[in-house]
Amino acid sequence: MTPTEMEARIVRYGELMPCKTAFIDAHTPGSDQKENFTIIGGGVSESADQHVHIRDTPGFNIGAAGQPPKCRNSLHTHTTAEVFFVLKGRWRFFWGRWGTAGEVTLEEGDIFNIPTGIFRGFENIGTDYGMIMAVLGGDDAGGGVTWAPQVIEDAADHGLVLGENGRLYDTKQGQELPDNVAPMKTLTEDLLERIPEPTSTEVIPQYVARYLDLMGLSRNAPAKVIAEDGILRDKPGFEIDFVSRGSLKGEEIEFQDNVVLMPVRGHWKLEWEGGSATLNPGDTCLLPANFKHLLAPSMTGEASLYRIISNDDPAGPTWTNL
Template sequence: MSAPQIVRYGELIPCRTAFIDAHTPGSDQKENFTIIGGGVSEAADQHVHIQETPGFNIGAAGQPPKCRNSLHSHRTAEVFFVLKGRWRFFWGRHGTAGEVVLEEGDIFNIPTGIFRGFENIGTDYGMIMAILGGDDAGGGVIWAPQVIEEAEAHGLILAETGRLYDTKRGEALPEGVGPMPLLSEEELAGFPEPTTAEVVPHYVARYWDLMALADRKPARVIGADAVLRDKPGFEVDFLTRGSIPSDPYVSEAHEVLMAMRGHWRLMWEGHAQVLAPGDTALIPPGVERTLFPAMTGEASLYRVRSTADPAGPTWRG
């Protein structure tokens, strides 16, 4: 039986060349973090903090104000909650089909199969934490054609293998390997263009609503019977000071704890660690653990558990 593994927020190692838009003006200051599993990074030098995957991946994106992540799509679930800052999420072929602004603690289960992007619209460096479905996170990212074309104009070429090559560093596509083909108009027509009214009520949960729901028991955020009803291969709960289990417990599934506010004391088998906001803990099945707030004041965290559901489509439009 292995022990819990903890990745500290202050020890996260960023990659600034993780994706195809790393040189594109307006997107060239992004920092990508892969916390659990390899995520969907296209860079060979991306640091992975915990290689083991519990049926899903955990990552994060850090961006200064006015920096944006370009339009892309995923085949499996992509869930974000805002750890720091204020963020605008937008979607559609050109990013104009709909949008929503998320504040700290808000969570967005972005539907699969639609193009999406996001930008930090706050006044300071912001961080969003991500949960990606599947052990291999769906096999990569599908970029809108204009993103690939603009990236090539700034020296980055995405190979058909999914690997990124930087011509500014003297890199070139290997012999026999072609560039990633652009999606055809026929293929693009298969990507939904849902409106804000169609997406937000079913895919967004607000922090203060969850705080109220989790006053006495954990709030079910994502799951078959949750606020955001879905079966993406994992389930998400929201816990507060008033809803944390008082006794030691054991989970039969892998469990990831992601502290949002306050400090949490995690105890297991004679060991104890304190989780601060932004820290991530991976706890294997069968380990008896106790979790409780370490200080007075506001305390909240997201808990993610693997399920037997396939990490499949979530868009029900």
């Protein structure tokens, strides 16, 4: 693989292209400054304006959300896995029918494997623009999102209507639902009553891993974060491990499945037969299966990254105590 071919597999943080109309709450006060990024795969955007950086999927999707302080993402639920790690800022994640069942605050580098089938939302509670990176289960992550009824109702009050085809229509711009497309139905009260309302005590120990803990655990070898036998035991359609400076021993690495590298801190040098590249915090690099490579920090100081590996697991968690 030539350096030019590899560069086509790297999405640089500074080149990310946001969409500000990606979701139904794009006009709702408090949520109208969100930026959605679709990095690998089609993601879950409801807008035709969403830019997709790399369309081929390795068995999962990679995306990101950028928000200024006090901006929030509205309550929704997923049937496929949704994992976030904080790249920049300080974030509060909350869940439940009204967002009051539980919450957790995540700092930079922390990771949250949000349980499927519960309403969840998040907001930037830091003082500057923040960014969280997302891993979504399955090649098609767009079909498993359902909004809380109040989100759909609030959006309609501000001119946005979601069709059953999963597309948004902005009545403020004169758009109307096509004749053959009905509005998205809200969940019935019977269905709403079946959605779990786990507490923070139930969720945090099983689904949250802290950056400082992972730095310690990866001192001599990569820490397996999300896997059937990982720190957060799960089978969401991929595995995630955490790599820091001492994890790798300068040996050539090869995986039989696709791999995505996502640096958190420091600069990492990727070398292979045919070239090399430097990966920086916020960059996303897609490596093909059976790709032999060397990976090591390129500078002194703190260095860490998340490594996402595809596998044959289904695209949703199969382990839970909720």
